[in-house]
Amino acid sequence: MDTNPHQSDSLHQSEIFIGLTREQNAALLKEGRSITFQPKSILFHQGDPAKHCYLVNQGRLKLTKLNEQGREVIIGYIGAGELTAVTALFKNRNYLVTAESLEETEVIGWDKPKMIHLIHQYPDIAINLLGIVLERIDDMQHRYLEVCTEYVDQRIARSLLRLMRRAGSKTRDGILIDIALSRQNIADYSGTTLYTVSRTLSAWEKNGWIKSGREQIVITNPHALVQFAETG
Amino acid sequence: MDTNPHQSDSLHQSEIFIGLTREQNAALLKEGRSITFQPKSILFHQGDPAKHCYLVNQGRLKLTKLNEQGREVIIGYIGAGELTAVTALFKNRNYLVTAESLEETEVIGWDKPKMIHLIHQYPDIAINLLGIVLERIDDMQHRYLEVCTEYVDQRIARSLLRLMRRAGSKTRDGILIDIALSRQNIADYSGTTLYTVSRTLSAWEKNGWIKSGREQIVITNPHALVQFAETG
DNA sequence: GCCTGTCTTTGCGCTGGCGCAAACAAGATG
DNA sequence: CATCTTGTTTGCGCCAGCGCAAAGACAGGC
Numbered sequence: 001m002d003t004n005p006h007q008s009d010s011l012h013q014s015e016i017f018i019g020l021t022r023e024q025n026a027a028l029l030k031e032g033r034s035i036t037f038q039p040k041s042i043l044f045h046q047g048d049p050a051k052h053c054y055l056v057n058q059g060r061l062k063l064t065k066l067n068e069q070g071r072e073v074i075i076g077y078i079g080a081g082e083l084t085a086v087t088a089l090f091k092n093r094n095y096l097v098t099a100e101s102l103e104e105t106e107v108i109g110w111d112k113p114k115m116i117h118l119i120h121q122y123p124d125i126a127i128n129l130l131g132i133v134l135e136r137i138d139d140m141q142h143r144y145l146e147v148c149t150e151y152v153d154q155r156i157a158r159s160l161l162r163l164m165r166r167a168g169s170k171t172r173d174g175i176l177i178d179i180a181l182s183r184q185n186i187a188d189y190s191g192t193t194l195y196t197v198s199r200t201l202s203a204w205e206k207n208g209w210i211k212s213g214r215e216q217i218v219i220t221n222p223h224a225l226v227q228f229a230e231t232g
Numbered sequence: 233m234d235t236n237p238h239q240s241d242s243l244h245q246s247e248i249f250i251g252l253t254r255e256q257n258a259a260l261l262k263e264g265r266s267i268t269f270q271p272k273s274i275l276f277h278q279g280d281p282a283k284h285c286y287l288v289n290q291g292r293l294k295l296t297k298l299n300e301q302g303r304e305v306i307i308g309y310i311g312a313g314e315l316t317a318v319t320a321l322f323k324n325r326n327y328l329v330t331a332e333s334l335e336e337t338e339v340i341g342w343d344k345p346k347m348i349h350l351i352h353q354y355p356d357i358a359i360n361l362l363g364i365v366l367e368r369i370d371d372m373q374h375r376y377l378e379v380c381t382e383y384v385d386q387r388i389a390r391s392l393l394r395l396m397r398r399a400g401s402k403t404r405d406g407i408l409i410d411i412a413l414s415r416q417n418i419a420d421y422s423g424t425t426l427y428t429v430s431r432t433l434s435a436w437e438k439n440g441w442i443k444s445g446r447e448q449i450v451i452t453n454p455h456a457l458v459q460f461a462e463t464g
Numbered sequence: 465g466c467c468t469g470t471c472t473t474t475g476c477g478c479t480g481g482c483g484c485a486a487a488c489a490a491g492a493t494g
Numbered sequence: 495c496a497t498c499t500t501g502t503t504t505g506c507g508c509c510a511g512c513g514c515a516a517a518g519a520c521a522g523g524c
Contacts, residue, residue: 465524466523467522467524468521468522468524469520469522470519470521470522471518471519471520472517472518472519473516474515474518475514475515475516475517477512477514478511478512478513479510479512480509480510481509481510481511482507482508482509482510483508484505484506484507484508485504485505485506486505487503487504487505488501488502488503488504489501490499490501490502491499491501492497492498492499493498493499494495494496494497494498
């Protein structure tokens with residue numbers, strides 16, 4: 001599937017459209033190209049020449065990064081209304097991360113010349129992009145600080161809380177993180193190992209702070225987790 | 233000192249001016265406000281309401297970030313032609329880091345309304361800002377990956393190499409890092425402790441890779457350091 | 465309903481790196 | 495030149511967290 005996107009879905013909620021008129025909005029969408037990916041597809045690999053920037057319209061992406069030895073970390077999970085690979089639009093570079101769809105995922109892609117042209121017409125787009133990119137810096141700086149200064153289990157708590165805020169849905173038991181998350185995934189997102197994650201979650205389950213299953217986390221006591229994340 | 237900046241110095245070298253005409257360039261400078269700080273002055277504190285974005289014209293700034301317990305990391309060092317606190321222009325937020333001058337430092341500051349106005353006139357400014365900010369994301373993502381996956385001494389090697397590229401000056405013995413750097417500073421920049429840095433540097437000095445003194449590092453064998461950083 | 469593959473748990477031993485303490489070095493000050 | 499302050503080195507003990515290994519749990523396919 002590979003069509004022209006039209007004004008629909010949850011698109012208008014994205015930060016990239018803030019302050020744009022209906023016409024500007026439509027022009028932006030018209031220049032983009034809608035693509036739908038099956039679950040577990042790779043949108044792009046870290047190191048490939050960066051051609052397109054993507055807005056997620058529906059579904060969810062996992063962004064990962066490898067070092068020279070092949071060790072992996074998860075940079076983030078992004079969902080509807082969020083952008084990735086903005087680098088492709090402004091630098092002649094390779095993708096900095098690998099993007100993989102978790103579910104069936106629809107994205108809108110723009111290439112560099114089109115977006116540069118659009119920005120010259122509607123500078124508000126650039127301002128919105130700056131807002132989005134600055135948000136990511138904030139996130140990365142925080143997580144960098146945390147991994148440098150805090151204990152592993154604090155960081156695991158912070159990871160769960162972050163994922164809860166992005167993808168939490170209320171259930172009878174507590175707040176379910178609506179992403180299939182293995183212990184390994186949580187480890188890669190927290191800068192630790194699956195063993196340590198498993199031990200830590202077991203302890204929290206005994207405390208009654210969470211309920212966990214196979215690739216599933218329900219947070220039953222967010223307040224306790226916040227407290228723990230901040231004080232250790 | 234607090235005057236109107238004029239076209240001089242090394243200003244034109246900054247990424248923010250790329251592709252601007254002489255007039256646009258002048259307009260941008262005209263809206264900014266030049267301020268000179270004595271060594272070891274605080275430009276702004278993390279947590280203060282973010283009012284101004286700064287371009288360093290001369291001198292050098294240290295950017296640091298604290299966590300809830302007061303543990304500190306160094307986010308980076310920036311010199312002439314580089315920007316900080318771009319957040320101030322696009323988010324109604326507080327400063328994410330603390331900025332301190334190392335030497336006597338001249339900066340140009342812009343506030344939000346002026347810069348937004350300028351961008352609407354000259355969208356290329358926004359494109360340049362995006363390039364700058366994306367560069368920082370790249371840096372933070374790399375360092376995040378490194379602190380999650382690599383050994384301390386690899387990270388110390390990478391820190392020295394980064395600082396060498398930013399502030400290295402060739403001398404008879406090797407490449408001198410032209411910043412007063414204590415072991416503590418290197419530790420805060422690498423996510424470790426001053427003791428570990430000291431031990432590691434001692435070992436490298438024995439290997440003949442570096443020569444170090446009080447708050448001073450000369451890299452005598454950069455290639456060996458690169459090799460070590462990548463393979464451990 | 466059984467089998468297979470993936471995910472999770474937990475015991476156990478090990479080690480990378482932390483951090484105290486104490487001695488030493490190098491500028492700064494007067 | 496003597497003193498003071500601030501930075502550096504290194505020995506030593508310790509522990510947070512890693513990672514193997516082996517067993518257990520769960521889900522999906524046929």
